[in-house]
Amino acid sequence: MAKTLIRRMKDLPSTHLFGSGTPMCAGCGGLESLHQIYEILGPRTVFVNAAGCMTLLAIYPFTPFRGSWLYTAMASAPAGAQGIRDALDILLAQQRIGADEDLNVVVLTGDGSANGMGLSATSAAMERGLDFLYICYDNEGYGNTGQQFSAATPHGARTATSTGPHGFGGNKKDLFSIWAAHKPAYVATAIGAEPVDLARKVETAKQLKGPRLIITLAPCPPGWDFDPRDAADIGKLAVKTGIWPLKEYIDGKVVHSKIPHPRLPVEEYLKTQGRFNHLFQPQRDEALLAEIQDSVDRYWDGIAV
Amino acid sequence: MQPKLLTGNAAAAWGARLARVDYVPAFPITPQTEIIETLGRWIEGGQMPGRMVTLESEHSMITAAGAAAATGVRVFTATSSQGLLYGMEMIYTVAGWRAPFVLINVSRGLASPITLEPDHNDVLAARDSGFLQIHCATCQEVLDSVIMAYRIAEDPRVRLPIIVNLDGFYLSFTREPVEIPEPKSVADFLPAYDPESTRFRASSPNSQAVAVLGGAPYSYFRYESHLASLNALDVHAEVAGAFAQQFGRHYEAVEAYRCEDAEIVFLMIGSFATKAKAAVDRLRDAGEPVGLVRPRLLRPLPAKELAQILAGKQAVAVIDQNISVGMGGMLHAELASALYGKANAPPILTSFIGGLGGRDISPEEFYEIAAITRKAAQSGVIPPARLLYTQEEYREVQKLQAIAHAERHEMGAE
Numbered sequence: 001m002a003k004t005l006i007r008r009m010k011d012l013p014s015t016h017l018f019g020s021g022t023p024m025c026a027g028c029g030g031l032e033s034l035h036q037i038y039e040i041l042g043p044r045t046v047f048v049n050a051a052g053c054m055t056l057l058a059i060y061p062f063t064p065f066r067g068s069w070l071y072t073a074m075a076s077a078p079a080g081a082q083g084i085r086d087a088l089d090i091l092l093a094q095q096r097i098g099a100d101e102d103l104n105v106v107v108l109t110g111d112g113s114a115n116g117m118g119l120s121a122t123s124a125a126m127e128r129g130l131d132f133l134y135i136c137y138d139n140e141g142y143g144n145t146g147q148q149f150s151a152a153t154p155h156g157a158r159t160a161t162s163t164g165p166h167g168f169g170g171n172k173k174d175l176f177s178i179w180a181a182h183k184p185a186y187v188a189t190a191i192g193a194e195p196v197d198l199a200r201k202v203e204t205a206k207q208l209k210g211p212r213l214i215i216t217l218a219p220c221p222p223g224w225d226f227d228p229r230d231a232a233d234i235g236k237l238a239v240k241t242g243i244w245p246l247k248e249y250i251d252g253k254v255v256h257s258k259i260p261h262p263r264l265p266v267e268e269y270l271k272t273q274g275r276f277n278h279l280f281q282p283q284r285d286e287a288l289l290a291e292i293q294d295s296v297d298r299y300w301d302g303i304a305v
Numbered sequence: 306m307q308p309k310l311l312t313g314n315a316a317a318a319w320g321a322r323l324a325r326v327d328y329v330p331a332f333p334i335t336p337q338t339e340i341i342e343t344l345g346r347w348i349e350g351g352q353m354p355g356r357m358v359t360l361e362s363e364h365s366m367i368t369a370a371g372a373a374a375a376t377g378v379r380v381f382t383a384t385s386s387q388g389l390l391y392g393m394e395m396i397y398t399v400a401g402w403r404a405p406f407v408l409i410n411v412s413r414g415l416a417s418p419i420t421l422e423p424d425h426n427d428v429l430a431a432r433d434s435g436f437l438q439i440h441c442a443t444c445q446e447v448l449d450s451v452i453m454a455y456r457i458a459e460d461p462r463v464r465l466p467i468i469v470n471l472d473g474f475y476l477s478f479t480r481e482p483v484e485i486p487e488p489k490s491v492a493d494f495l496p497a498y499d500p501e502s503t504r505f506r507a508s509s510p511n512s513q514a515v516a517v518l519g520g521a522p523y524s525y526f527r528y529e530s531h532l533a534s535l536n537a538l539d540v541h542a543e544v545a546g547a548f549a550q551q552f553g554r555h556y557e558a559v560e561a562y563r564c565e566d567a568e569i570v571f572l573m574i575g576s577f578a579t580k581a582k583a584a585v586d587r588l589r590d591a592g593e594p595v596g597l598v599r600p601r602l603l604r605p606l607p608a609k610e611l612a613q614i615l616a617g618k619q620a621v622a623v624i625d626q627n628i629s630v631g632m633g634g635m636l637h638a639e640l641a642s643a644l645y646g647k648a649n650a651p652p653i654l655t656s657f658i659g660g661l662g663g664r665d666i667s668p669e670e671f672y673e674i675a676a677i678t679r680k681a682a683q684s685g686v687i688p689p690a691r692l693l694y695t696q697e698e699y700r701e702v703q704k705l706q707a708i709a710h711a712e713r714h715e716m717g718a719e
């Protein structure tokens with residue numbers, strides 16, 4: 001069982017490993033969480049990236065990382081991780097490199113890649129027991145192409161391809177459970193707005209071997225339609241309303257790391273974002289609001305606390 | 306040394322074994338599968354070191370191959386047909402990583418209709434990707450080409466991945482006598498891979514395959530790959546020379562068979578060139594001055610050699626085992642562009658499409674091609690491109706159609 005040293009804000013590292021000046025939008029929740037994750041992972045990492053917003057972190061000749069980076073394609077970042085991990089293991093076994101040259105292999109993709117095009121490669125990497133950490137920043141849509149709905153878009157959200165009066169008709173795919181069903185080493189949900197919880201999860205994941213995933217909900221000002229300065233508050237509301245449960249799958253069990261109590265009504269979260277405007281204007285869509293609240297309630301009712 | 310009877314697939318596997326590959330990402334597909342089965346057996350049986358990993362798709366397989374090569378190990382992989390196309394996004398992508406490795410393609414026609422039998426549309430779909438391409442005509446050439454391919458691809462002047470192609474069935478499953486070189490002499494010829502700065506290490510952070518903004522850096526890196534590919538022309542010549550010294554077998558970028566005094570020349574790639582050679586011999590027996598040109602290296606295209614060899618010929622008959630739908634034979638177009646405006650270029654190029662989906666090309670058809678091409682040379686009139694197809698085959702297909710109609714009728718359909 002992994003031991004975590006971080007207990008409160010004071011314990012968080014503040015080395016600012018991650019460079020500034022990236023072209024991510026102001027208030028980008030994905031970047032916020034990556035910052036924090038990188039502080040703990042450290043520079044002995046190679047990020048294997050799939051097509052998405054974060055692809056633009058490394059633009060020739062700049063990179064915000066102290067460590068390494070490989071961009072692959074939208075569907076196959078986990079396979080890239082496989083190739084690097086295997087090659088490093090081969091080099092270690094042949095003593096062509098020492099253990100001091102080894103790297104943590106970290107996949108970095110958005111929700112679109114993680115839930116859709118890349119899911120086959122991800123599932124296969126888990127089935128092979130690949131030793132890697134997968135970071136999925138979940139902005140709940142194909143952000144880089146202008147926020148069309150993805151398999152991670154929540155019910156009712158307006159996106160560039162769900163512009164009707166009821167928003168997105170589908171439901172957010174449960175990537176956490178899909179991963180957990182593979183019985184990997186570790187799965188967690190987190191969010192940049194809860195830094196201690198996030199840091200503890202990264203610390204835990206870092207100490208484990210095998211397939212590991214951390215999904216961070218990534219409030220996205222242009223995609224979700226809110227003012228960048230509200231990003232952290234919206235993130236906190238996602239947790240407090242219970243729409244984004246913070247949890248871990250470890251040692252075969254699911255544990256909630258933060259149980260919102262009392263749980264705020266979900267509309268407190270929804271009304272902060274233009275993508276849910278149609279639920280409130282021109283008049284309240286009581287049926288859809290109730291439906292969304294109900295699905296949150298049912299989730300928490302199903303949790304043995 | 307006593308030659309052994311080996312299939313083309315076994316020869317490819319021997320090439321990988323002798324090249325001391327570290328890593329084999331794999332995925333099964335007919336007619337390639339025997340290669341990875343053979344390597345898997347050797348690795349599991351301890352006859353060869355190395356690690357084989359079966360990915361869940363060729364898209365992932367090629368990603369893993371490129372990523373491992375970019376980490377600095379020697380990588381071998383193999384596919385065919387639908388597999389190559391499934392991975393095509395990554396074929397282009399990893400070529401740009403400039404991390405060398407060898408990919409065997411065992412040629413097989415593409416869907417639709419789906420078939421297992423060979424033609425060259427699969428490998429030619431990768432023509433513009435940045436991968437180098439060597440096309441083999443014999444099982445011996447397959448083994449030798451894999452070994453040569455590593456030296457060419459890993460050369461610091463090149464640093465591009467390379468496809469070694471062999472035809473499904475006609476080579477993949479055909480046993481031919483093959484000399485298996487001594488591991489010691491292969492090691493002398495092919496030293497361990499030095500990835501230089503193309504690698505991932507904790508002490509030397511590296512960003513590979515990063516995005517660019519704008520056309521200036523994009524054009525720069527794309528064209529750099531093109532220039533590196535062109536460097537492979539000289540590198541191939543050097544490597545072929547060194548190979549001949551070490552093993553006594555010489556491979557030119559373009560094989561010219563009985564061409565010196567030829568007036569009419571066949572041009573084709575792959576194992577069917579062996580059939581063309583036999584036809585050349587028969588035609589020569591009959592007093593016809595005919596030759597054969599077989600580009601072995603297709604990327605980079607040895608345009609200068611082709612122009613030199615073909616200078617002064619009356620006509621070239623290009624036999625394409627592929628079809629660019631809406632245009633015709635791809636080699637025909639490639640050759641036309643290589644020859645256009647060159648001094649003494651043959652004035653007549655005829656175009657024949659044959660051998661699609663495993664269809665054989667008979668000796669009589671080669672004679673007929675020669676006759677049509679000679680006539681074109683005499684009259685100066687180039688005939689339209691032709692599909693090699695017999696009345697008999699046409700009747701066979703009509704029979705199948707008749708059965709299909711009857712079955713449909715039987716089922717109660719209109």
Ligand SMILES: Cc1ncc(C[n+]2csc(CCOP(=O)(O)OP(=O)(O)O)c2C)c(N)n1
Nearest residue numbers: 051052053074110111112113141142143144
């Ligand atoms: C094969 C392929 N199809 C489509 C695209 C276009 N594309 C680039 S990024 C992207 C969205 C990715 O969404 P996600 O994984 O959620 O990352 P985000 O953009 O939200 O950061 C798409 C569709 C692509 N790069 N590759």
Ligand code: SF4
Nearest residue numbers: 024025028053143220
């Ligand atoms: S679109 Fe959203 S996820 Fe992408 S960079 Fe901007 S804020 Fe971040």
Ligand SMILES: [Mg+2]
Nearest residue numbers: 110111141143
């Ligand atoms: Mg997204």
